[in-house]
Amino acid sequence: MYEDITCVFFIPVLPLVMLIAGAVVWRKPPAYKGYGYKTARSESSPEAWAAAQLLCGRLLVLSHLPLLLMSVAAVVIAVAVSIRESTAVIMTVAAVFVQLAVLFTALGMTERTLRRQ
Numbered sequence: 001m002y003e004d005i006t007c008v009f010f011i012p013v014l015p016l017v018m019l020i021a022g023a024v025v026w027r028k029p030p031a032y033k034g035y036g037y038k039t040a041r042s043e044s045s046p047e048a049w050a051a052a053q054l055l056c057g058r059l060l061v062l063s064h065l066p067l068l069l070m071s072v073a074a075v076v077i078a079v080a081v082s083i084r085e086s087t088a089v090i091m092t093v094a095a096v097f098v099q100l101a102v103l104f105t106a107l108g109m110t111e112r113t114l115r116r117q
Contacts (some may be wrong), residue, residue, distance in 0.1 A: 048117065051117065
């Protein structure tokens, strides 16, 4: 029944992964220059590293939780109304573009904050 629209089941994957990663980095920041948000600015000092981990983690959680809920709702709607395969592909691609835009916005906000400090 769902063979033609299996791609829509991948819509919640990116928000889920970013939500988990953000929660881990926000709640248990990694040691200096360990895993986590790694850029030249974040690695410039231990203080910048700590600030980047907390800010990026918080931004990822706060931005990807609503995305995850909307993604799950999109999958439920797609299954409920039995969308066509072409519509499922377009819907999946559009959702991934929106999710990536939100991700890169969060990363840009983190970099801008680090630059101002």
